[in-house]
Amino acid sequence: MTLAPARVPGVAAEWLAAIEDGLAERVAGVPEPLTGPCRRIVTAPAKRLRPTLVLSAAACAGGALTPATLGSAVAVELLHCSSLVHDDLIDAAAVRRGVPTVNAAEGPAMAIVAGDALIALAGEVAAGVDARTAAAISSTLGDLCRGEARELAGRYRAGLSLAEAIGTAEAKTGALLRAACRLGAESAGADPRLASALDAFGLAFGTCLQLVDDVLDVVSTDDLLGKPTGADFAAGIVTPPAVHALAASPELRTLLRPGLDDHERRRARALLCEHGVGATVTLAWNLARHAERTLVAAAGFGDHLTVRALAALPGRYVRRQLTRVPPHRRHLVDS
Numbered sequence: 001m002t003l004a005p006a007r008v009p010g011v012a013a014e015w016l017a018a019i020e021d022g023l024a025e026r027v028a029g030v031p032e033p034l035t036g037p038c039r040r041i042v043t044a045p046a047k048r049l050r051p052t053l054v055l056s057a058a059a060c061a062g063g064a065l066t067p068a069t070l071g072s073a074v075a076v077e078l079l080h081c082s083s084l085v086h087d088d089l090i091d092a093a094a095v096r097r098g099v100p101t102v103n104a105a106e107g108p109a110m111a112i113v114a115g116d117a118l119i120a121l122a123g124e125v126a127a128g129v130d131a132r133t134a135a136a137i138s139s140t141l142g143d144l145c146r147g148e149a150r151e152l153a154g155r156y157r158a159g160l161s162l163a164e165a166i167g168t169a170e171a172k173t174g175a176l177l178r179a180a181c182r183l184g185a186e187s188a189g190a191d192p193r194l195a196s197a198l199d200a201f202g203l204a205f206g207t208c209l210q211l212v213d214d215v216l217d218v219v220s221t222d223d224l225l226g227k228p229t230g231a232d233f234a235a236g237i238v239t240p241p242a243v244h245a246l247a248a249s250p251e252l253r254t255l256l257r258p259g260l261d262d263h264e265r266r267r268a269r270a271l272l273c274e275h276g277v278g279a280t281v282t283l284a285w286n287l288a289r290h291a292e293r294t295l296v297a298a299a300g301f302g303d304h305l306t307v308r309a310l311a312a313l314p315g316r317y318v319r320r321q322l323t324r325v326p327p328h329r330r331h332l333v334d335s
Contacts (some may be wrong), residue, residue, distance in 0.1 A: 011055045015065050017052045022074040026125060030117055035154055037102045039221050040079050050176055051077040054184035056146045056310050057198050060302040063188025071129040072183040075137050082118035083144050090148070091235070095227065133183060140179040147171030155236035158246050158253045163178035165240045166283075169210035170203060177206030190302060197298035204291035205314045211284040212321045214239035218272045219332055226326045228240045234260055238264055240283065245276030275331045283320070288314035 020043075027042045028035070051073035058069045079184040081115045087093070088101040089111040095101060103111035119141060150168045154160045159239070167189055181202030185195040216225055218241050232239050236258065245252050252271040294313035322333045 001006055006149050007333070011052055011059060012065075012080050013256050015055050015070075016048065016052065018065060018070055019048060019055075019073050019077070022070055022079060026074060026078065026121055030121065034110075034114050034117050037106050037110060039229050040099050041085060041096065041102065041114075042078070042118070044099045046097055046123060048077065050180045053177060053180040053202065054187070056306075057181045057184025057190075058188035058200075060198065060307045060310055061185050061188035061190035061194060062303045066187060068129050068133070069184060069187040071125055072133055072187050073180075075126040075133065076127070076176065076180045076183065078118050078125060079137055079141060079144075082115045082122065083176075085115035085118065086148075086332075089115070090152075091231065093227065098226070129187075129239055130184065130202055133136055136179050136183055143171045143175035145171075145190075147175070149287060154238050156256055156258070157238055158256050160238040160243060161245045165210075165238060166207065169207045169214075169240070172214075173210035174203040174206030176203035180207075194298045194301040194307070197295050197301075201291045201295045201311070204287050204294065205317075208284050208287035208291065208314050209317065211280055211287065212318055214241055214332065215280050216321065217282070218269060219277055219329045224326060231267060233268050233272060234265050239280075241272055241276030241280045243276070244279040245272045245274070248275040273329065273332055277317060281333045284318055286314075288318050317332035 015174040023042050024039075027039050030038045052070060054076055055250075058065070064068065081237045084096055085102050088096050089108055092103070092280040101111070102114045106114070116297050122137055122141075123134060127134040141206045147170070148167050150164070150171065154164065154168065162320065165256070179202070180201055181198040182195060185198045190198070214232065217229050217239070220229050222229055230283035233242055233256070236256065242252075242256075246256065249271045252268060252275070255268040255271075292311040295307055299311075325333050
């Protein structure tokens with residue numbers, strides 16, 4: 001089950017169609033032989049959460065769809081797609097959004113170049129909006145790189161702190177949702193107090209989103225999640241569930257090493273479920289509530305109903321994503 005973009009408050013269906021048209025138009029201009037792989041990744045079925053947040057933030061400010069808002073939305077999604085291409089390369093993933101990844105279909109070298117091409121395209125679109133948007137996309141790219149680098153540097157570190165793991169989640173995922181909300185607000189001329197609240201809302205929502213994904217990697221199944229599960233710990237990636245579980249289980253610390261066999265992977269996953277999931281779900285819910293409170297506090301500086309409706313989105317997201325937990329593990333995430 002996915003979060004349908006049309007359910008995000010304040011966003012008309014024609015706005016969503018404009019995003020798709022803008023993405024298709026931009027990716028069609030990518031030169032061969034990059035056109036095929038870039039088009040396959042960008043136009044594959046997707047939630048479009050980040051560009052939809054751009055539009056929804058603009059709606060909170062009472063704005064209509066403008067070229068600046070649409071350009072910001074397209075640039076944000078292109079940057080997101082570039083990060084997916086590079087993530088899949090790092091993880092050696094074979095499928096993304098139901099289609100073959102670039103590294104699986106065209107090879108690792110093409111994945112590097114295709115991801116870079118999408119970054120360049122995002123920068124070009126942002127520069128066509130204005131210098132502030134271009135700077136925001138560039139800065140966010142730096143955040144994404146920092147998050148990935150921190151994650152790689154923390155591999156197999158049993159002593160990684162929760163603050164470090166959350167900092168990685170903020171940079172990897174929170175930064176792009178923060179940029180989406182901020183750019184949408186600024187494109188519509190939002191009151192600075194509303195723009196600041198949307199900025200904080202996006203960071204908290206994005207971090208919450210990453211924590212839920214970390215939980216689903218532990219408790220969901222390949223079929224329910226649409227991609228391989230149980231991969232993070234086996235690859236030495238210490239996410240917040242692993243931080244909690246490693247602190248509670250000396251046995252799990254002995255399993256944080258390369259080359260686990262199937263039995264050891266299953267045992268590690270059982271320990272992660274037992275010791276790491278509940279605390280991380282609680283943390284995700286706390287972030288969702290913090291995001292909601294932050295935005296509700298600024299409701300008087302924008303379209304009141306739209307702001308309050310958007311504020312409720314993180315909680316809706318957590319509830320919906322946790323339905324992707326199989327029945328025999330549902331008790332681990334019930335709050």
